[in-house]
Amino acid sequence: MPSLPKGRTLDEFRPLMPAETEIFHAVAAGEDAIIGASRPVIPGQDSLVRAEFLRFLALGGDAGAPVHEKGIFVHGAWIAGTLDLTFAEIRVPLMFVNCWFEATPKLLGTKCRGTLSLEGSFVRGLLADGLQCHADMNMRGGFEALGEVRLVRAKIGGNLDCSGGRFENPKGCAIKADGITVSGAVFLRDSFRAQGEVRLLGAKIGGNLECSGGRSKNRNGYAISADGITVNGAVFMRYPFLACGEVSLRSAKIGSNLSCTGGRFENPNGRAMSADGITVAGSVVVRSLLPGQDEVQKRIDFQARGEVRLLGAKIGGDLECSGGQFENPNGDAISADGMTVSGTVHLNNGFQARGEVLLTGAKIGTLECSGGQFEKPKGYAITAESMNVSGTFFFRNVNITCGTINLAFAHVARLVDDLRSWPHGIVLDGFVYDTFRSPPQLQASGSPQQPQASGSPQQPQANATSAPTQAKERLKWLDKQSPEHSGTARNPREFRPQPWQQLRKVLHDDGHYEDARRVAIAFENRKRFCGLIGEISPRAKSNFIVSVFDWLRSRTAPIFHALYGGFIGYGYRPLRLLGIVVAFWFLSTGVFCLAAQNNLFVPSDPAHIGLLEKPAFDACNPDKTPSGNWTSCTSLPPNYPGFHSLVYALDVMLPITKLGQEDHWTLIDPRKAKTTFARDLAWFTRIWAWIGTLFSWGVGAMILATFTNLLKRQDE
Numbered sequence: 001m002p003s004l005p006k007g008r009t010l011d012e013f014r015p016l017m018p019a020e021t022e023i024f025h026a027v028a029a030g031e032d033a034i035i036g037a038s039r040p041v042i043p044g045q046d047s048l049v050r051a052e053f054l055r056f057l058a059l060g061g062d063a064g065a066p067v068h069e070k071g072i073f074v075h076g077a078w079i080a081g082t083l084d085l086t087f088a089e090i091r092v093p094l095m096f097v098n099c100w101f102e103a104t105p106k107l108l109g110t111k112c113r114g115t116l117s118l119e120g121s122f123v124r125g126l127l128a129d130g131l132q133c134h135a136d137m138n139m140r141g142g143f144e145a146l147g148e149v150r151l152v153r154a155k156i157g158g159n160l161d162c163s164g165g166r167f168e169n170p171k172g173c174a175i176k177a178d179g180i181t182v183s184g185a186v187f188l189r190d191s192f193r194a195q196g197e198v199r200l201l202g203a204k205i206g207g208n209l210e211c212s213g214g215r216s217k218n219r220n221g222y223a224i225s226a227d228g229i230t231v232n233g234a235v236f237m238r239y240p241f242l243a244c245g246e247v248s249l250r251s252a253k254i255g256s257n258l259s260c261t262g263g264r265f266e267n268p269n270g271r272a273m274s275a276d277g278i279t280v281a282g283s284v285v286v287r288s289l290l291p292g293q294d295e296v297q298k299r300i301d302f303q304a305r306g307e308v309r310l311l312g313a314k315i316g317g318d319l320e321c322s323g324g325q326f327e328n329p330n331g332d333a334i335s336a337d338g339m340t341v342s343g344t345v346h347l348n349n350g351f352q353a354r355g356e357v358l359l360t361g362a363k364i365g366t367l368e369c370s371g372g373q374f375e376k377p378k379g380y381a382i383t384a385e386s387m388n389v390s391g392t393f394f395f396r397n398v399n400i401t402c403g404t405i406n407l408a409f410a411h412v413a414r415l416v417d418d419l420r421s422w423p424h425g426i427v428l429d430g431f432v433y434d435t436f437r438s439p440p441q442l443q444a445s446g447s448p449q450q451p452q453a454s455g456s457p458q459q460p461q462a463n464a465t466s467a468p469t470q471a472k473e474r475l476k477w478l479d480k481q482s483p484e485h486s487g488t489a490r491n492p493r494e495f496r497p498q499p500w501q502q503l504r505k506v507l508h509d510d511g512h513y514e515d516a517r518r519v520a521i522a523f524e525n526r527k528r529f530c531g532l533i534g535e536i537s538p539r540a541k542s543n544f545i546v547s548v549f550d551w552l553r554s555r556t557a558p559i560f561h562a563l564y565g566g567f568i569g570y571g572y573r574p575l576r577l578l579g580i581v582v583a584f585w586f587l588s589t590g591v592f593c594l595a596a597q598n599n600l601f602v603p604s605d606p607a608h609i610g611l612l613e614k615p616a617f618d619a620c621n622p623d624k625t626p627s628g629n630w631t632s633c634t635s636l637p638p639n640y641p642g643f644h645s646l647v648y649a650l651d652v653m654l655p656i657t658k659l660g661q662e663d664h665w666t667l668i669d670p671r672k673a674k675t676t677f678a679r680d681l682a683w684f685t686r687i688w689a690w691i692g693t694l695f696s697w698g699v700g701a702m703i704l705a706t707f708t709n710l711l712k713r714q715d716e
Helices: 018-029 051-058 440-445 471-478 498-509 513-529 544-571 574-597 645-653 676-715
Strands: 048-050 072-075 078-080 094-097 144-146 166-176 193-199 215-225 242-248 264-274 303-309 325-335 340-346 352-358 363-368 373-383 388-395 399-406 411-417 432-435 601-603 665-667
Touching (some): 018 048, 048 051, 215 264, 432 498, 471 498, 574 676
Parallel strands (some): 048 078, 193 215, 264 303, 303 325, 325 352, 388 411
Antiparallel strands (some): 601 665
16 A cells, blocks of 8 residues: 555544544534534633644545545534645535634645635634635634735635624735635625725626625725726625725726615725726716615715725716715815716715815716715815716706816706806806707606605705706806906906807807897907907017007907997897987987078088079078078979988988988088077087988998808807
8 A cells, every 4th residue: 555645644643532533423424523512712622623633634534534525514623733735635625614723724725626614713814825616615604814814816616705704914914815716706794894904906706796784994004905806796885884994996897886885985084995997887886875775764874084086987887976975175075087987977965075076087978966065175176177978967956065166178968057056166168068958858757856865955946957048147157257267357368258158159059049149248248347358468579659559459449349339239239229320310300400490501502503692592591581591491493402301310321322411401600600509509510410420430330340240150
């Protein structure tokens, strides 16, 4: 018979201890070896088992100590020495339940074809790097490890179940399983406790990673570090899950949902959760648990004390933060720059963020902030520069107690908001929105129904399917920008015209033409108010003449701009100009009629020179007949046009076309008037005629400018 290595024959262990004898017979019969009803706390003769003897049996025993194919099941034993199965190949299941291991078991490179269980047992650590277990591996049900449990590059063919286990290594890793491969699920749930880091870097899990109800504590460090992990199923960190320390899921890949409903992540002044570059095929759920869900009787808030990072994350479903509490007042509450969410981002229904919410460059299907609360004492409560929302941006009944919003160069397809939700100091420069109209399905069914968080105030939802489109409200919205951006600070260099132009365009495209005109007029008024009209840019070279010209232009441009606005509403009120022209026409008619009644008009046709001196017309000449009046004389030649003040006024006002009145009638020289009243009236009438001529040219210029602006607006 060939010789065997040390520790491979039964004779080496004789005489057997009482507990070993019981195990010897149970293993041969394929039965459980019940050494004690519970885990021993001190060694005793009835519970003491040598680790070397268990190794002998695990390796198959010998002819005198056969091992049944059902495997080895030991319950309640005190195992003395080190159970060293390094590079061993175990062909049967190993089940050590409620046992106490004096020394750290060594399973380095071990191959186990059956289940490996340490359920309820106590170990001072576990060395199992490279372990290959073809079935389940259990460290559950009261399992305790007061030292590092290592499973680096281990391969588990079934589940890795640590439910209810306790792992303590405060100054290092409680579990170190970098590169582990688990074909089934990993359970760190149901009163699982870890004091120290739980490391799953680069792990590959075929099922779910379930941490719901577990607690991982490693303050000022990583509670769970799972960067680069691949989970084909879902990741659950649901109530009453608690992490004290950072939970890191950078570059993780999750095949279903990441669900943290009602969970607590605590790492004040640090990062509560880091998931930069994470890819989630389903939804990321970090919301509160409502009564009736998961058999809870009261609302359980999701809480994150510390920054939640989702930089560059890719989420195939929704990002649900409804009712969640995110607290990091001295920094960022949520950092999601560059995030892509195919569905909806819910920051609503009692959502609270104390700290900045960053959505810079994010690409989102729908953004729902209605009923959310945001607070950032200094700076922006929400930063969404260059954000793109392909659907609707809901911003109603939002409470921003401190801070403001930055939407610079963001783009949303639909904006559904209300005025009171917007704080002062908002940044709208470059913000593009296509319409104020809601999606057709919301117009038919009303506002989107979201579960109302228990204990949160009910907010009015009147007209919740669309945004206000009245120019008065929308102009108040624009004035919620900073004084510099809105123009009220009268700093033309800081004034931002794009928000005004965007608002006018959208109102026009939505069919609110009158409101669009009012916005356009207000925009022109604001440009003049802030000093943009007539502003002179600094010249590289200048001289006295150029300086004088610039000075004159800076002073006169606002005046002409104001006249253009007053007379024709900058081209948006053409009927106003018509009314003014008609009013001026009738007023001129009255002036010329009064002048005519006071003998201030005389014939002036060159073809009738000497008409005034002929005796036949002495009755019409007031110089010869006191009651005479040329404008009312009936003795004039038949072919000579009579004076009509209405037509004369129109003739004066037409700068190019002539009606013949000015060619045949003229004012007398005021110095030849007989009375003071007549002289003053003559001067007034002459000046009024000059004003009428200038007025007509001004009206023509305004009409030309209006036509030019109309062509420009049609090209926009």
